[in-house]
Amino acid sequence: MTYARFTVFFTPKFAYIKKKYYFCNLFARYIYMTQQDLLAIKQRFGIIGQNAQLNRDIEIAVQVARTDLSVLITGESGVGKEHFPKIIHAFSARKHGAYFAVNCGAIPEGTIDSELFGHEKGAFTDAKSEHKGYFEIADGGTLFLDEVGELPLQTQVRLLRVLETGEYLRMGSSTVRKTNVRVVAATNLNMRQAIDDGRFREDLYYRLNTVEIRVPALRDRKEDIPLLFRKFAVDFCNRYQMPPLSLNDEATRLLQDSYWRGNIRQLKNIAEQIAVIEMDHQISADTLRKYLPQEENRQEIVLREPSRNAGKDYSHELGILYNMVMQNKKDLEELRALLDSSTRNIEISKYRNHDKAPAIDLSPSREAEEILPIEDNLRIDEGERERIRKALALSGGNRKVAAEKVGLSERTLYRKIKEYGL
Ligand SMILES: Nc1ncnc2c1ncn2[C@@H]1O[C@H](COP(=O)(O)OP(=O)(O)OP(=O)(O)O)[C@@H](O)[C@H]1O
Ligand SMILES: [Mg+2]
Structure with a gap:
């Protein structure tokens, strides 16, 4: 009997059917699960969109999460790269371990090694403790x-070592330490260009880029633009207690045909501005046009060029310099006007109680000269904050473009954005 049962179970035909059924089932489950999982992941991480490339990116992130492979996330500024390392961490065996996000562009060059690898007491003048x-x-x-891509070259050497061997040295120490960290990196740089310019080590690039996740630009996922806009509009209208926003068909088409240099960040900014500023919340194409960057801002740049490579054609730099000079001129005029009015106030308050006040001298007085440095400082900070705010708004939140507009390096701009709470 046992023998008979055994025979029936393992007849070649039955085994074939069973195998086929098993794989069909597995395949069906895989498809089904993927759709369900995708939806759940998008909800969990606040990702809006149905674009096929975006879905593929999420799938790759989940697949590689189980391994310890290094992942490089690439894509233009504002496309949503920051979701992916979180997904990778959450689906990895390390999910109960620490997750740290370090913005390599925002840390000053002098302290980045210490931030990443630590230091011993006395390693440098300010190292009061380990x-x-x-x-x-x-x-x-x-x-x-x-x-x-913003890492200095000497830090790249240290990073390569820790990625290859898991070993590193604290600054000021010769004791080799071991670590077991999974690195996920992101960049909006054109890394090929950065390598050609000698700004990024090729060996490190290949080490980081074992798996690459390319996040599509917003203009390449037009179908998601109305979805994203609707979501942001609902959020901002709720936040500012404004009536709901709606776009007519023409406005929706305009939104989909725009270049979106600053990608989703820019779309989000525009949704916020419209939610707050527009009184009529039925948005027409004409209304929308006021918030979109001008035509000349549309340039075909897929991944931005490294900043140090900008030396080949100086017309762009000349434009920046011209803007800076004009901005300084405007600031100077405002400062002069402020100085005039404060001089007048000083003179007036000085003689307010006198029966006969002398004629007001509008040339800068001694008192005015004395208060100038303080006023000057205040104005520069305020002026700079305002200039950065405007540049960010005009560039749709694209920090590279904003940095060029205000004439700062991107690294400095990162710090100023943080400092001014922008
Ligand atoms: N699919 C999405 N759904 C909803 N919001 C999104 C989506 N993708 C991005 N965002 C939002 O857009 C903004 C920019 O995203 P993120 O900071 O991840 O961009 P980034 O690619 O890292 O840009 P950068 O290179 O400038 O750092 C964030 O506020 C983010 O929440
Ligand atoms: Mg980012």
Whole structure:
């Protein structure tokens, strides 16, 4: 009997059917699960969109999460790269470990090695005590190196070593330490260009780029633009307690045909501005046009060029310099007007109680000269904050473009944005 049962079970035909059924089932489950999982992941991480490339990117992130492979996330500024390292961490075996996101562009060049690898007491003048770096505190977890293309070359050497061997040295120490950190990096740089310019090590690029996730630009996922706009509009209208926004067909088409240099960040900014500023919340194409960047801002740049490479054609730099000079001239005029009015106020308050006040001298007085440095400082900070705010608004949140507009390096701009709470 046992023998008979055994025979029936393993007849070649039955085994074939069973195998076929098993794979069909697995395949069906895979498709079904993927759709369900995708939806759940998007909800969990606040990702809006149905674009096929975006879906593929999420699938890749989930697949590679189980491995310890290095992942490089590329894509233009504002496309949503920062979701992916979070997905990778959440679906990895390290999910209960630490997750740190480090913006390599925002840390001053002089302290970045210490931030990443730590230092010993006395390693440099200000090193009053020992300091643990991210590779130490993220041990067993995931480290997201954002804007990795901005890393200085000497840091790239250290990074390559820790990626290859898991070993690193704290600054000021010769003791080799071990770490088990999974690195996910992101960049909006054209890395090929950065390598050609000698700004980024090729060996490190290949080490980081074991798997690449390319996040599509917004203009390449037009079908998602109305969805995203609707979501942002609902959020901002709720936040500012404004009536709901709606776009007519022409406005929707205009939205879909725009270039979106600053991608989703820019779309989000525009939705916020419209939600706050527009009284009539039925938005027409004409209304929308006021918020879109001018035609000349549309340039075919897929991934931005590294900033140091900009030396070949100086017309762009001349434009920036011209803008800076004009801005300084305007600031000077405003400062002069302010100085005039404060001089007048000083003179008036000085003689307010006198029966006969002398004629007001509008030339700068001694008092005015004395208060100038303080006023000057205040104005420069305020002026700079305002200039950066405007530049960010005009560039749709694209920090590279904004940095060029205000004539700062991107690294400095990152810090100023943080400092001014922009
Ligand atoms: N699919 C999406 N759904 C909803 N919001 C999104 C989506 N993608 C991006 N965003 C939002 O757009 C903004 C920009 O995204 P993010 O900061 O990830 O861009 P980035 O690619 O890292 O840009 P950068 O290179 O300038 O750092 C964020 O506010 C983010 O929440
Ligand atoms: Mg980012």
